[in-house]
Amino acid sequence: xxxxxxxxxxxxxxxxxxxxxxxxxxxxxxxxxxxxxxxxxxxxxxxxxxxxxxxxxxxxxxxxxxxxxxxxxxxxxxxxxxxxxxxxxxxxxxxxxxxxxxxxxxxxxxxxxxxxxxxxxxxxxxxxxxxxxxxxxxxxxxxxxxxxxxxxxxxxxxxxxxxxxxxxxxxxxxxxxxxxxxxxxxxxxxxxxxxxxxxxxxxxxxxxxxxxxxxxxxxxxxxxxxxxxxxxxxxxxxxxxxxxxxxxxxxxxxxxxxxxxxxxxxxxxxxxxxxxxxxxxxxxxxxxxxxxxxxxxxxxxxxxxxxxxxxxxxxxxxxxxxxxxxxxxxxxxxxxxxxxxxxxxxxxxxxxxxxxxxxxxxxxxxxxxxxxxxxxxxxxxxxxxxxxxxxxxxxxxxxxxxxxxxxxxxxxxxxxxxxxxxxxxxxxxxxxxxxxxxxxxxxxxxxxxxxxxxxxxxxxxxxxxxxxxxxxxxxxxxxxxxxxxxxxxxxxxxxxxxxxxxxxxxxxxxxxxxxxxxxxxxxxxxxxxxxxxxxxxxxxxxxxxxxxxxxxxxxxxxxxxxxxxxxxxxxxxxxxxxxxxxxxxxxxxxxx
Amino acid sequence: xxxxxxxxxxxxxxxxxxxxxxxxxxxxxxxxxxxxxxxxxxxxxxxxxxxxxxxxxxxxxxxxxxxxxxxxxxxxxxxxxxxxxxxxxxxxxxxxxxxxxxxxxxxxxxxxxxxxxxxxxxxxxxxxxxxxxxxxxxxxxxxxxxxxxxxxxxxxxxxxxxxxxxxxxxxxxxxxxxxxxxxxxxxxxxxxxxxxxxxxxxxxxxxxxxxxxxxxxxxxxxxxxxxxxxxxxxxxxxxxxxxxxxxxxxxxxxxxxxxxxxxxxxxxxxx
Numbered sequence: 124x125x126x127x128x129x130x131x132x133x134x135x136x137x138x139x140x141x142x143x144x145x146x147x148x149x150x151x152x153x154x155x156x157x158x159x160x161x162x163x164x165x166x167x168x169x170x171x172x173x174x175x176x177x178x179x180x181x182x183x184x185x186x187x188x189x190x191x192x193x194x195x196x197x198x199x200x201x202x203x204x205x206x207x208x209x210x211x212x213x214x215x216x217x218x219x220x221x222x223x224x225x226x227x228x229x230x231x232x233x234x235x236x237x238x239x240x241x242x243x244x245x246x247x248x249x250x251x252x253x254x255x256x257x258x259x260x261x262x263x264x265x266x267x268x269x270x271x272x273x274x275x276x277x278x279x280x281x282x283x284x285x286x287x288x289x290x291x292x293x294x295x296x297x298x299x300x301x302x303x304x305x306x307x308x309x310x311x312x313x314x315x316x317x318x319x320x321x322x323x324x325x326x327x328x329x330x331x332x333x334x335x336x337x338x339x340x341x342x343x344x345x346x347x348x349x350x351x352x353x354x355x356x357x358x359x360x361x362x363x364x365x366x367x368x369x370x371x372x373x374x375x376x377x378x379x380x381x382x383x384x385x386x387x388x389x390x391x392x393x394x395x396x397x398x399x400x401x402x403x404x405x406x407x408x409x410x411x412x413x414x415x416x417x418x419x420x421x422x423x424x425x426x427x428x429x430x431x432x433x434x435x436x437x438x439x440x441x442x443x444x445x446x447x448x449x450x451x452x453x454x455x456x457x458x459x460x461x462x463x464x465x466x467x468x469x470x471x472x473x474x475x476x477x478x479x480x481x482x483x484x485x486x487x488x489x490x491x492x493x494x495x496x497x498x499x500x501x502x503x504x505x506x507x508x509x510x511x512x513x514x515x516x517x518x519x520x521x522x523x524x525x526x527x528x529x530x531x532x533x534x535x536x537x538x539x540x541x542x543x544x545x546x547x548x549x550x551x552x553x554x555x556x557x558x559x560x561x562x563x564x565x566x567x568x569x570x571x572x573x574x575x576x577x578x579x580x581x582x583x584x585x586x587x588x589x590x591x592x593x594x595x596x597x598x599x600x601x602x603x604x605x606x607x608x609x610x611x612x613x614x615x616x617x618x619x620x621x622x623x624x625x626x627x628x629x630x631x632x633x634x635x636x637x638x639x640x641x642x643x644x645x646x647x648x649x650x651x652x653x654x655x656x657x658x659x660x661x662x663x664x665x666x667x668x669x670x671x672x673x674x675x676x677x678x679x680x681x682x683x684x685x686x687x688x689x690x691x692x693x694x695x696x697x698x699x700x701x702x703x704x705x706x707x708x709x710x711x712x713x714x715x
Numbered sequence: 716x717x718x719x720x721x722x723x724x725x726x727x728x729x730x731x732x733x734x735x736x737x738x739x740x741x742x743x744x745x746x747x748x749x750x751x752x753x754x755x756x757x758x759x760x761x762x763x764x765x766x767x768x769x770x771x772x773x774x775x776x777x778x779x780x781x782x783x784x785x786x787x788x789x790x791x792x793x794x795x796x797x798x799x800x801x802x803x804x805x806x807x808x809x810x811x812x813x814x815x816x817x818x819x820x821x822x823x824x825x826x827x828x829x830x831x832x833x834x835x836x837x838x839x840x841x842x843x844x845x846x847x848x849x850x851x852x853x854x855x856x857x858x859x860x861x862x863x864x865x866x867x868x869x870x871x872x873x874x875x876x877x878x879x880x881x882x883x884x885x886x887x888x889x890x891x892x893x894x895x896x897x898x899x900x901x902x903x904x905x906x907x908x909x910x911x912x913x914x915x916x917x918x919x920x921x922x923x924x925x926x927x928x929x930x931x932x933x934x935x936x937x938x939x940x941x942x943x944x945x946x947x948x949x950x951x952x953x954x955x956x957x958x959x960x961x962x963x964x965x966x967x968x969x970x971x972x973x974x975x976x977x978x979x980x981x982x983x984x985x986x
Contacts, residue, residue: 201946276943282920283903288838288945376921377857379867379901381838384858392904392919426779428787432797457906459898459917459924462823466816473812480804481797487768488796490775492788497718497780505718505772509725512768516761519808523815525822526753529740529913532906532941582721589729593738598910600941603949610937611741611910619738690787697786 135329135681145241145673157253159245160672161230164252166563168226171252172219173638175259179214180631182207191624193605201604202290205274208602210262212277213300216406217307218259220548224413225311225349226255228555229318229342231563235662236336238327238680238702240673243320247313254310261303270294276602278403281374281395282387285367288380297367301360308353308360318346327661329682333437334701336660336686337430340437341416344444345409351448352405359398366390396458400451407544408447412440414551415482418504420686421554422486424658425501426493427697429687432485439478446475456527465524472522476515483512494690494697498656499573503554506581507547513585514543517592532602535595538588546584553580553637560641561655565668566648572640576633583630587623594619659698660686722773726766733762744911744936744957746893746929749818751913757811764807822914825927829893832886835866836898836905836918839947841938842866843886847877847972857901857920867901868973879970885954886938888930889963895927906942909955917942930957 148154158164186207189199199207230248234241242248265272274290275283275297287293291300322343326335335343362373366387374395375387423430430436452460452468486508495501517539521527530536553576560568594616599606606612654663666676680702688699743751779785831852833844844866846852853868853875860867865882868875888894898907900918908915911934916926938953958966971979 201949205943205946274946280904280943283943283945286903286945288903288947290946292945378903378920379837379857379860381902382862384860388858389921391921393922426787427781429789429791431790432792435792435797457916459919459922462819465819465823469815469819470812473808476808477801477804481801483768484797484800487772487775490772490779492790493775493779494785494787495776495780497776502718505722505776508772509722509769512765513729516765519761519811520754520757523753523757523811525750525815525819526757528822528915529747529750529754529910531915532908585725590732590736590738593732593736596740597738598741600908600939602943604946605949607949609939610935613737615737687791690789692789 135683138328142679143240146245148672154672157249159241159249161234161242161245161248162563162670162672162674164248165227165230167252168222168230168255171256171259172223172227175214175263176219176223177634177638178263179211179219180634182211182214184628184631186211187624187627189604191621202271202274204604205276205602206272206290206296209274209277209279210266210272214262215545216277216410217304218262220410220544220552221311221349221406222255223552224410224548225318225342225346226252226314228338228413228417229314229346231559232338232662233318233321233342234325235562235665235670235674236339236660237322237325237330238661238675238682239321239325240675240679242317243325244313244317248317251310251314251317254306254313258303258306258310261299261306265291265296265299265303268295268299270296273297273300278396278399279363280399281363281366281392282376282378285363285375286378286380298364301364301367304360305357305364308357311349311353315346315350318342319350327680327682330661330701333434334682334685337416337419337433337436337440338413338660339416340440341412341414341419344440345412348405348412348444348447349409352402352409355398356402359395359402362398363395393455393458393460396455397452397460400454401448404451404454405444405447407540408443410544410548412444414507414548415440417555418507418551419482419486419489420660421500421504421551421558422489423687423689424558424656425498425504426490426495427689428489428493429685429689430485431488431491432481433685433687435481436485439482442478443475446471446478450475450522453522453524453527456524457531469522469524473519476519476522479515483508483515498557499568499570499577500554500558500656502574502577502581503550503557506577507550507554510542510550510581510585511547513589514539514541514547518543529598530595532600533595534599534601535592537601538591538595541591542588546588550581553577556641558656559662560644561651561668562662562665563669564645564648565651566644567651567655568644568648569640572636572643576637576640579633580630580637583626583633587626587630590619591623657696657698659684659688659700661701664700664702716777719773719777722769722776726769726773730762730766733758741910743913744909744930744932744934745913746931747822747913749814749821753811753814753818756814760807760811822926825895825925826893829895829927831895831897832888833866833897833899834886834907834918836900836907836940836944836951837902838945839940839951840883841886841907841951841953842883843881844868845879845881845967845970847879849874849877852897853878853973855899860901863977870977876972876974878973879967880973880976881970885956887956887958887963887966889960890930890933890957892960893927893929895925898924898926903944904942905940905944905951908939908941909936910939911936915941933957933959 273296365371372387372390375390653668835842853872898918905918940951
């Protein structure tokens, strides 16, 4: 057995730079609105993301009602249906999950967990949020633009995305969508560079890379990936904007649209798909890796046990991040690209399963011989393991090229990606909010509301997406406004669709309870104290809670140990904070 | 305890649902039963892992849930255990990948005796083209599409003049004869999808894609579009009828060739 904590005795390096003076706000506006404090920016990011997330939730209700009870809401015609699915997907993936994990949790946790006073570039950090808000507003504006938002599906595949057979294709919808994405990426880049530089340069003395909590490893790796992946989406968006507005033909071959020859010629629709998925697959892990990191810390803290195989966990995150750049075309097995690519991409895709499986093993081995407190964060972490496992395993169907052929473009795919990058990361988001809300507000979230929220969300989401796989196996295609009469679809499949819709309405309603809890507990929640979970990481060791601007009062913390000293044999408490010196060490330093 | 019971229930109910589900794949009508077999292998391996992990988690929660005075075991890592877990996982993954790649090799290798059949997609209609007596399809170009030449055939290519054209109608195929489906679109992406054949492929404007299969039983099958192609996407349906050789020949004689179609088009304009 390798004893990682032996590195406790590593010398603490001297401070390389003087403690920097922060920008001090002078007014309410610069404190709460145009704030340069990463914690305020984190709250702004999170609240904006959750607000637009509510829009996505309502859209999912509407589309489910159409699928379960076709025609029940007469205003949902085919055009609106496609606009709803497109906006739902885009909002959830980009404007909610990416923004919440990196802009929200990243901003809040990176400086606090690493013992920094703030991000290294606070001003750019502030701009990052305002560009994100602008991107969201442009997106929302498309709902009110002539023709409405784009209905091209969240993948925005040309040529249909810019043609008149698709809602918003020849109106404002697709233009505003692309402009919004471009703004989002510019804003993200400002934030992302900040996160990377802060992790590399802003850590407290003694916080070596291999002492960082896995939360930071997850967010850090995801940010590096995002900085490499988003440019592909950026150029694809610009090129498509040119095709739509300037008449270029990057993605447009010769086309006869409704009997009329268009002026485009020579472009390649598949080129867009390569660019999109070169971004799009890493994007899955940009959402998943922060979730992996956070859930590791939730499990460790609430099972009172060090995360099992920390170094393996770090390397698994890094390896998954790297491999995720060479698997993108597994989204394109039936796209018409040269089918020989299938051999390569199926192999790389299934190789990723190995480090991913190791992470699952290490989570459950952390539970083994732990002291498991079934708190809300732990419950959500358990739900994450179940749903992520389920979604990850169905990925082995879709990644295995030949198995993907009958299943691609069916509800099996919809069920798979919702389970693995919808439900599972959102379980972590909830677990993380129940975990860190006490630090952010000084109060605990209400336990009863939390438990109702947990059980309805976990079991409801599972009941939505688990049976859906079987509709896909049956052959029901995705993105169908209505199934109509189809010979191979039995009436029982429609009954199942009704059931799924009812579950979706219930699970959605439970989220309203969660949002209510956020507001209710802010004033009336139980007083939390500084470290209610008795956790080791630095954010719980701040002199005051909630931490003020600058986080640490007069002196920055010094880190003496890794983040997982739970239940150390011989220690008085079942946790030792990272900034607590080793008693031996103090005496030895004293002697020398 | 409720947590333990529900975790066990999730694992057990998922398996029971799988075994009893009335929603299962359509009866296969092509040679791709290998694909179905690979799915079955994958179901067994992944199902085993799912149940094992969820039950293990349930056991951990049952056995190691907090009781006053409990203290967790301290063990940062175990290289040996992690090595064995990695090795076993790699073997399981290889057991799924190997048959998958083996079958994929068959999927991308078109038999030399396969008959070519062209499918043309447009919003929101399927058309088909069969080689005429010469056994060859003539060349085509999206630029050549006009109202009297809806598939854009090259009028100067003699190989195309005898091609059989079926616009918006039913496609017939002879049973037990391999076909290479050549897929073409003149506007946006489409995807020729017949669930019973298992195979599908996108149709991309500007290029010709393909897949091959052998129909193995006669019958009538519904064609769906599997790639979002605009608001009419769910209505883009068609029919494939797999015939005995005799019935197929009878049907084939009734279809019009490109030359006949142009002639009838001209007659119409004259009238």
